[in-house]
Amino acid sequence: MTAIGAITHQASAAEVAAPAPTDARRVTIPRIAPAIKPPAGSRPVGAYVVTGGTQTYTCVGGVFTGASVPEAQLIGTGGRVHHFKGPSWQSERDNSLITAKKTAESPRSGTIPELLLTVDTHSGAGALSDVAYISRLLTSGGVAPAGACTDGATAAVPYGAVYVFWAAKR
Numbered sequence: 714m715t716a717i718g719a720i721t722h723q724a725s726a727a728e729v730a731a732p733a734p735t736d737a738r739r740v741t742i743p744r745i746a747p748a749i750k751p752p753a754g755s756r757p758v759g760a761y762v763v764t765g766g767t768q769t770y771t772c773v774g775g776v777f778t779g780a781s782v783p784e785a786q787l788i789g790t791g792g793r794v795h796h797f798k799g800p801s802w803q804s805e806r807d808n809s810l811i812t813a814k815k816t817a818e819s820p821r822s823g824t825i826p827e828l829l830l831t832v833d834t835h836s837g838a839g840a841l842s843d844v845a846y847i848s849r850l851l852t853s854g855g856v857a858p859a860g861a862c863t864d865g866a867t868a869a870v871p872y873g874a875v876y877v878f879w880a881a882k883r
Contacts, residue, residue, distance in 0.1 A: 757878070
């Protein structure tokens, strides 16, 4: 086990210690499927749990299908983070903002897949400034509703996950 600042990292799991402010929380980094591991040398800079979130689907051709739009509140080692369309993540502590694109996924039965995302834009300085990759792990819920629907209708489906933010190898 090695310590990097406030983050403790183990081969099988990592524990990220929360700073003193009450808007932060300790979050454990779960095991990561090989298909979605961040590049070798990446280091965790924060871990967050969804405290309330939805994946919103739009009905097209009579079915809810395609990409969903996230809306979630996260809390973790760097305080609170708002996750929304883009997909985007914005620190509520310092307003730093990132957007990312899906790099890889690992399916999970009965829930949305786990993901590895690569950050493509940064804005502002702060908690998210050094983030290069994002893991969406331990997903629950969030699956598009089955059955027929009226084109244009939307459905917001509750979901949960752990998000881990990674800095690139130096």
